[in-house]
Amino acid sequence: MKLFKNILESVKPNFEKGGKLEKLYPVYDGFATFLFVPGHTSHSGAHVRDGIDLKRTMVTVILAMIPALLFGMWNAGNLHYNALGESVAFMDKFLWGAMKIVPMVVVSYGVGLGVEFVFCIIKKHQIQEGYLVSGMLIPLIMPIDIPLWMVAISVIFAVVIGKEVFGGTGMNILNPALTARAFAFFAYPSYMSGDKVWINTSTAEGQSVVDGFSGATVLGDLATSGSTQYSTMDMFLGFIPGSIGETSTVAILIGAAVLLFTGIGSWRIMLSGLLGAIAMGLIFNAVAPYAISPEQQSFMAVPFWQQLIMGGFAFGLVFMATDPVSAAQTTRGKWIYGFLVGFFAIMIRVFNPAYPEGIMLAILFMNVMAPLIDHYVVEANINKRKKRLKVKVA
Amino acid sequence: MPEVIKIKKGVDIKLQGSAEKIYASAAAPSTYALKPGDFPAIRLKLKVKEGDEVQAGDAVFYDKDRSDILFTSPVSGEVVEVVRGEKRKILEVRILADQETKYRDFGSSNPSSSSREDVKAKMLNAGCWPFVRQRPYNIVANPNRAPRDIYVSCFDSAPLAPDADFVVHGQEEEFKLGIQALQQLTDGKVHLGVDGSNNPSEAFTGIANTVVTRYNGPHPAGNVGVQIHATSPINKGETVWTVNFQDVIIIGRLFKSGKYDAQRSIALCGSQVQKPRYYKVILGANLKTLLGEGLEPTDNRIISGNVLTGSHVNSEGYLGFYDSQVTVIPEGGEDRFFGWISPNLDQFSISRALYNWLMPNKALKLNANMNGEERAFVVTGEYEKVFPFDIYPVQLLKSIMVKDIEAMENLGIYEVAEEDFALCEVVCTSKIPVQETVREGLNIMLNELGD
Numbered sequence: 001m002k003l004f005k006n007i008l009e010s011v012k013p014n015f016e017k018g019g020k021l022e023k024l025y026p027v028y029d030g031f032a033t034f035l036f037v038p039g040h041t042s043h044s045g046a047h048v049r050d051g052i053d054l055k056r057t058m059v060t061v062i063l064a065m066i067p068a069l070l071f072g073m074w075n076a077g078n079l080h081y082n083a084l085g086e087s088v089a090f091m092d093k094f095l096w097g098a099m100k101i102v103p104m105v106v107v108s109y110g111v112g113l114g115v116e117f118v119f120c121i122i123k124k125h126q127i128q129e130g131y132l133v134s135g136m137l138i139p140l141i142m143p144i145d146i147p148l149w150m151v152a153i154s155v156i157f158a159v160v161i162g163k164e165v166f167g168g169t170g171m172n173i174l175n176p177a178l179t180a181r182a183f184a185f186f187a188y189p190s191y192m193s194g195d196k197v198w199i200n201t202s203t204a205e206g207q208s209v210v211d212g213f214s215g216a217t218v219l220g221d222l223a224t225s226g227s228t229q230y231s232t233m234d235m236f237l238g239f240i241p242g243s244i245g246e247t248s249t250v251a252i253l254i255g256a257a258v259l260l261f262t263g264i265g266s267w268r269i270m271l272s273g274l275l276g277a278i279a280m281g282l283i284f285n286a287v288a289p290y291a292i293s294p295e296q297q298s299f300m301a302v303p304f305w306q307q308l309i310m311g312g313f314a315f316g317l318v319f320m321a322t323d324p325v326s327a328a329q330t331t332r333g334k335w336i337y338g339f340l341v342g343f344f345a346i347m348i349r350v351f352n353p354a355y356p357e358g359i360m361l362a363i364l365f366m367n368v369m370a371p372l373i374d375h376y377v378v379e380a381n382i383n384k385r386k387k388r389l390k391v392k393v394a
Numbered sequence: 395m396p397e398v399i400k401i402k403k404g405v406d407i408k409l410q411g412s413a414e415k416i417y418a419s420a421a422a423p424s425t426y427a428l429k430p431g432d433f434p435a436i437r438l439k440l441k442v443k444e445g446d447e448v449q450a451g452d453a454v455f456y457d458k459d460r461s462d463i464l465f466t467s468p469v470s471g472e473v474v475e476v477v478r479g480e481k482r483k484i485l486e487v488r489i490l491a492d493q494e495t496k497y498r499d500f501g502s503s504n505p506s507s508s509s510r511e512d513v514k515a516k517m518l519n520a521g522c523w524p525f526v527r528q529r530p531y532n533i534v535a536n537p538n539r540a541p542r543d544i545y546v547s548c549f550d551s552a553p554l555a556p557d558a559d560f561v562v563h564g565q566e567e568e569f570k571l572g573i574q575a576l577q578q579l580t581d582g583k584v585h586l587g588v589d590g591s592n593n594p595s596e597a598f599t600g601i602a603n604t605v606v607t608r609y610n611g612p613h614p615a616g617n618v619g620v621q622i623h624a625t626s627p628i629n630k631g632e633t634v635w636t637v638n639f640q641d642v643i644i645i646g647r648l649f650k651s652g653k654y655d656a657q658r659s660i661a662l663c664g665s666q667v668q669k670p671r672y673y674k675v676i677l678g679a680n681l682k683t684l685l686g687e688g689l690e691p692t693d694n695r696i697i698s699g700n701v702l703t704g705s706h707v708n709s710e711g712y713l714g715f716y717d718s719q720v721t722v723i724p725e726g727g728e729d730r731f732f733g734w735i736s737p738n739l740d741q742f743s744i745s746r747a748l749y750n751w752l753m754p755n756k757a758l759k760l761n762a763n764m765n766g767e768e769r770a771f772v773v774t775g776e777y778e779k780v781f782p783f784d785i786y787p788v789q790l791l792k793s794i795m796v797k798d799i800e801a802m803e804n805l806g807i808y809e810v811a812e813e814d815f816a817l818c819e820v821v822c823t824s825k826i827p828v829q830e831t832v833r834e835g836l837n838i839m840l841n842e843l844g845d
Contacts, residue, residue: 001731033767037733041726041762045812045829046819047701048407048553048723051741051748053766055734057773057823060747128769170770170824262747266775329774330786378789382804389629 008032026120030127058132060264064255065136065319069105071251072244073097076144079199079241085210097144100200101244104139104151111152112138115159119168130169130176130325131159137177137319140245141312141360142184143197150188154180174367175326178316178360185360193356195220198241217241218310223353226298235309243357246315249308256318265322268331269338273317274308276342281307284350299350307346316359317342326367330377337373341366398590399624401611403782405817407553407742409701409723410757411670413661415560418671420687423680425712426469427486428454431705432715433524435533435837438465438484446473451498451520451654454487463534466521468656468678470496486712489678497653505575505649513578517645520654524715525641526579528845529622529634531836532811536845541635543582543626546573548598548639549589549609551616552700556661556672556718558639559595565643566597572646573601576637587621598639613702614782619814623783628809640718660713664697664722665759666690679713681720693725695762702816703829726761733765741765744779744821769824780817783809787818791828794835799842807835 008031014021015028032038034055042049077093112135113127120127138155162179163172185192195216201209214221214229218240221228230240238248246252259265281304291297308314321327321341328337341362348358355361430438437458442448448471453464469491477486500520505513514537517523526544528535535541549558562569576584583605588594590610599606607625609615618636628634637645640658647655656677663670668688675684685696697704699717713720730736742758743750750758777787785806793801812829819828 004731005729036729036731037766038764039727039729040764041695042764043706044827046816047695047697047704047706047721047762048409048742048760048820049763049765049825050745050821050823051738051743051750051765052745052821052823053734053825054769054772054823055766056747057745059735126767130772168770170772263745264747264773324774325772327774329788331775331778334775378786378805381784381786384784385629385804385806388627389631392629392632 004035008035023121026125026127027117030117030120033126054129055132057264058129060262061133061259061319062136064258064265065140065245067251067254068140068245068248068315069101069136070094071238071248072140073101075238075247076100076200076244078239080201083199083201083209083213083215084203084207086207100144101139103148104142104146104244105136107148107151108138108155109135111155112159115156115164119159119164123168125168128169130163130172133323134158134176134180137245138180140319141177141181141243141315143192143243144200145197146184146188146191150184150191153187154184157183170325172325173371174364175320175323178320178364178367181360182364185357193220198243215241217356219349219356222295222299222302222310223349223356224295226295232306232309235306240310243312243315246312249314252314252318256314259318259322265318266324266327266334266338268334269322269327269341270317272335272338273321273342273345276339276344277308277313277317277346278304278342279339280343280346281305284346296350307349311349312357312359313342313345316345316363321363321366326370328370328373328377330374333370333373333377336377337366337370340369398608398610400590401609401615401620401624401782403778404612404614404780405744405821406551406612407701407760407820408755408757409553410665410759411663411667411722412554412757413556413663413670413672413719415557416671417659418669418673418687420673421683423491423675423683425474425488425490425680426467426471426676426678427488427680427712428465428467428678429486429712429714430455430484433465433534434833435531435840440476440484440487442473442487444473444476447471448473448489449496449498450656451500453521454489455484457534460536460538462518462537463523464518464521465524466654468654468676497655500648500652500654502652503649505571505578508575508578510578513575516648517575520648522641522645522648522654525645526576526635526637529619529628529636529811530808531840531845532813533836533840533845535635536633539633539845541580541582542628542632543585543622544576544580544635544637545585545587545618545622546576546637546639546642547587547616547618547621548594549587549616550700550718551589551613552702553613554661554663554670554719554721555616555700556659558589558598560672561640561659561718562595562597562643565646566595568643568646568650569597569639570601570646571649572637572642572644573604575645575649576635576642577603580635585621585625587616587618589616611782614780614814614817617814619809619811620782623809627784630803630808632808638716638718641716658718660717661719662687662722663719664701666692666694666722666724675713677713677715677717680710681707681713682710684720685709685722689722690724693727694722695725697721697723701760702820703813724759724761726763728763738765742820744776745823764825766823766825768826771824771826773823776821776823777818780821781815783814785809787815790835791815791826791831794831794838797838799839802835802839807839811836 076097158180162176284300288300344362345359457463590608698714790805
């Protein structure tokens with residue numbers, strides 16, 4: 001501890017005004033405040049302050065994502081070896097997945113934080129912690145086989161166009177992680193959808209893919225054939241193909257519990273999102289007989305509660321719809337926003353087979369709509385105040 | 395039984411060092427000071443110069459824009475120093491007190507049988523007027539306006555605040571006279587807000603023609619702004635006056651004895667005070683003798699007022715005009731190694747991302763650390779947990795930051811004061827200077843619209 005302090009003190013002059021690396025002060029500041037929460041005291045207003053800060057908030061979210069990350073590593077290995085028809089030990093599966101996923105995490109953080117630092121240096125701002133969460137989210141919502149350079153380009157797009165052009169952390173309209181995914185999805189569709197990308201089937205000497213292998217996701221299956229080979233239990237536990245972090249509802253629920261208990265994730269958004277999805281699922285169940293094609297009919301007839309555990313719905317709702325910056329900000333607005341996220345997510349995935357992953361588009365759409373929702377909620381409050389005045393005058 | 399209103403939003407920050415209900419006595423302070431900084435948005439003009447002799451009740455300065463509002467000396471003695479800051483702005487007017495205070499006589503009278511003009515003139519002349527503040531803007535009231543109502547909060551829910559029942563004990567008559575004086579100033583009602591969690595003193599509940607309301611809940615239930623909002627919110631164009639209950643007693647004394655006797659019971663409290671107790675002190679008193687009664691030998695932050703809204707003074711500072719407690723907490727200032735993930739059990743938080751929730755009743759020894767760096771607004775919904783107004787606090791703050799006058803008005807700036815936002819500032823993840831921003835907003839509105 002003392003050691004770190006001494007190192008920081010000894011390099012500090014280089015970064016201060018007049019030092020050789022004066023321009024890189026935001027980088028120094030970023031590292032220094034990472035090691036030590038600065039002890040500066042309040043100079044205006046309240047003299048005591050809550051112990052919470054943005055770093056802790058962000059780190060709590062990252063911790064909540066760890067179960068999904070670890071499961072994703074194991075699951076990637078598991079699916080890979082299953083596709084090859086080999087049975088290997090638990091650790092081998094996990095390590096295989098880790099070998100693929102850790103580099104993605106490293107690239108995501110390295111590139112994303114690099115871009116942030118560049119902007120901080122240009123704008124002479126302190127580095128803000130927003131990317132800490134996005135940097136973990138991005139690998140978790142990508143398919144296992146995406147090339148690292150695509151991850152890097154998506155990250156650059158997300159940070160620059162999704163966030164920095166609006167003014168950085170706290171100012172963005174769209175969720176940066178979903179911006180990255182949407183970019184990759186539309187720029188490199190063959191790497192982001194279909195039935196080849198979700199399970200790694202690369203073979204070495206002497207290995208081959210088993211007969212009758214299908215790499216399609218549950219949603220992909222349902223959209224094309226109306227049925228899926230995976231059981232409900234597989235979907236709930238997460239032994240299914242999909243983006244790295246999205247498959248296991250159990251792991252996501254652990255994360256949701258952390259977010260809800262600490263109060264960092266909005267329970268209103270999660271609950272109303274769930275209700276919205278259930279509502280749409282029930283509507284589909286009711287109108288399934290009137291579907292235009294037999295595949296769609298059987299997709300619509302999927303029990304509404306199964307819709308909740310397949311695809312990215314749970315992951316998106318827990319970790320991305322709740323992003324406080326891009327979600328609705330008022331209490332009442334959160335209810336409306338969450339409900340519509342759930343509602344549209346299920347609607348899009350069933351109606352549009354080209355975009356089986358409805359949650360991504362649903363959240364992005366509602367991100368755009370959130371300011372409008374807030375506007376009307378606040379406007380209602382303003383009108384109430386004006387009405388009070390009118391009643392008084394009359 | 396008076397109506398009970400439950401305030402659900404808010405939080406009580408439990409601090410170490412609450413004052414024992416005993417009056418202690420400290421050596422009399424030698425100097426007193428009036429601090430123009432206690433009166434926001436006022437342009438003042440000095441009436442005395444260094445070397446002048448004054449009596450208690452003699453004007454020291456007055457408001458340039460509203461020249462009938464006088465700020466008078468709380469003691470008799472010699473004006474020894476006018477302390478000025480940047481651009482010769484007056485920071486303090488210091489008065490060296492006589493051994494025995496000589497009071498200027500304003501004549502005793504019965505407020506109930508006096509006319510409104512007489513009551514007003516007497517309070518203005520004696521320097522009791524600045525105790526009356528107005529909403530909107532939370533400034534010294536404009537005496538030419540007719541307030542819709544007058545509100546007095548008869549308890550203080552802020553951390554370590556003095557106990558109202560204990561303080562009013564023995565001064566019931568003065569309190570009643572003070573309320574009667576205030577009743578002359580409005581065509582509306584005088585509203586008294588009392589603590590709903592226990593049985594409040596008869597002194598507060600037994601006065602004729604007042605509206606008594608009980609408030610039950612955590613801080614800021616004792617804030618007069620919350621009480622106004624809960625009973626009859628302020629609309630555009632309306633004015634409501636507010637007076638602290640201890641200042642009502644000072645007004646009562648003026649009518650009873652004809653003297654401006656600005657003595658208050660204050661709590662000397664906080665974790666760094668060795669023996670937290672009550673003291674009887676005249677406002678503007680130098681705190682040196684009081685603090686000499688024993689502080690922990692650490693780097694201390696001395697606050698005139700409470701930890702939420704008080705002002706930072708040094709060990710030879712003066713008691714603020716509206717303050718009824720002096721809080722001493724450790725200054726802090728230590729960097730915290732990986733402080734964003736360490737348990738930090740000694741910190742306060744409304745979030746369960748820290749572990750304070752494990753021991754909700756433990757009194758804490760908080761220091762003045764910011765516990766994090768200033769950031770843009772990110773987290774939503776946290777202000778709303780501690781802000782018992784039907785107002786959107788973040789939206790209002792943002793409208794102030796962009797100086798949008800119409801939006802400020804629409805979003806309810808007339809109803810709030812800095813103190814109502816104090817808890818928002820405490821719990822803010824992004825460490826936004828909330829109270830400063832609210833004051834700026836009030837000043838902008840005041841400049842645009844006048845009082």
